Amino acid sequence: MRRLRWIFKFWGCFFFLLAVDPLQAQCRFVRGDMNGTGPVDLADAVDILAYLYIGESVPTCPDAADANDNGVVDLGDYIYLTRWMFGNGPPPPAPFPTAGTDPTPGSTVPAERDARF
Numbered sequence: 001m002r003r004l005r006w007i008f009k010f011w012g013c014f015f016f017l018l019a020v021d022p023l024q025a026q027c028r029f030v031r032g033d034m035n036g037t038g039p040v041d042l043a044d045a046v047d048i049l050a051y052l053y054i055g056e057s058v059p060t061c062p063d064a065a066d067a068n069d070n071g072v073v074d075l076g077d078y079i080y081l082t083r084w085m086f087g088n089g090p091p092p093p094a095p096f097p098t099a100g101t102d103p104t105p106g107s108t109v110p111a112e113r114d115a116r117f
């Protein structure tokens, strides 16, 4: 009986750690590459609008859509990307232009779409 209890505790802790491991929640992405095609282009900016306002183009990695890395996906990300594309704004923060994980994990975007839109 004691051994059985130990086995349940061991596997319970194992599955709990798997469920809350923040490294598993991260994905590799290029910031701004909303549609996951590789390059960051105008289609990504348009897909941010489609995601926000008509519920289409859901990103596989929500952090990719957070172009300005402020922790939320909103109209500011569209503006940030288009300002950079047309020469008046800074490039997206890391990971950019090569794929990587979010260096600011405290601002990870939730997987669900923002309910305000």
Ligand SMILES: [Ca+2]
Residues within 6 Å of the ligand: 032, 033, 034, 035, 036, 037, 038, 039, 040, 041, 043, 044
């Ligand atoms: Ca893209």
Ligand SMILES: [Ca+2]
Residues within 6 Å of the ligand: 065, 066, 067, 068, 069, 070, 071, 072, 073, 074, 076, 077
């Ligand atoms: Ca943002």
